[in-house]
Amino acid sequence: MTTPDINWYPGHIAKAEKSLKEQLKRVDVVLEVRDTRIPLSTHHPQVPEWVGTKARVLVLNRMDMITPSVRQMWTEWFRERGEMPYFTDAQHGKGIVAVAKAAQAAGEQMNQRRSDRGMLPRPVRAVVIGFPNVGKSALINRLLGKRVVESARRAGVTRQLRWIRISDQIELLDAPGVLPSRLENQSAALKLAICDDIGDASYDNQRVAAALVDFLKNLNSPDADLFLVKSLESRYGIDPVPLTGEEYIHAVANHRHKGDVERTARQILNDFRTGLLGAIPLELPPNTR
């Protein structure tokens, strides 16, 4: 049996699922946040089941980390599947008003159903859910217009649970729901690790950095060469095209860091995560060219 690249600590998954379900019980609307660099890998396959008949607003955060043309590709892909993606940059407060409006519109449907049954209207109750570190707290803070929830670069900082009112029409659970890990899909797990959207997991930086180079090389896009040449080659001085990801990390280590492969792997991961390599997606809509 081969060792998986990503290992989660036992116990966390069941606990995360339990508290997520507790949070979902209390709300009418679910704001599902994904990382726009990996919109498929930051989808948990059980979300539709957990959300059930509640309204869901799909938020693709970190829109500053992809190009407008990639954003357009995803918009079309989701629309073809009957979904409306709302792109946000929660760090700089972009796209937030549209998300609030969508949550409110979903609430209006809830109040219509209440009034059909002779009940009085009430504020719509919402929760923000998503994988660790995708920007849930930053989004909540932007929706509130002030800094209430700790937002940090470290994965897994979200802790407390309170209701907060963001307008007369919307109440929000200030502690976001954290999606449990996806054990079944190591490729998705690698992408979560690359983007640092993985929370408490252990992994080998060198394997994850090598996977990043391989994913970038295999991007199914006419822009792929452009991404590669602009990012990897110009930053590290070595053309990745003829090399595997692993060979590339070693070549860069020899070229720049006296053979220190671990340091090189960390640097490449950090450069990608902080946007230093440019606005690069790790996933593109399947079957688009």
Ligand SMILES: Nc1nc2c(ncn2[C@@H]2O[C@H](COP(=O)(O)OP(=O)(O)OP(=O)(O)O)[C@@H](O)[C@H]2O)c(=O)[nH]1
């Ligand atoms: N570039 C960029 N960075 C963002 C964006 N949104 C959030 N961040 C950054 O991503 C990091 C994680 O954001 P958080 O809001 O703490 O993420 P979270 O999902 O609440 O994280 P957990 O509490 O770990 O589950 C922080 O450093 C944010 O500043 C965005 O739209 N663009």
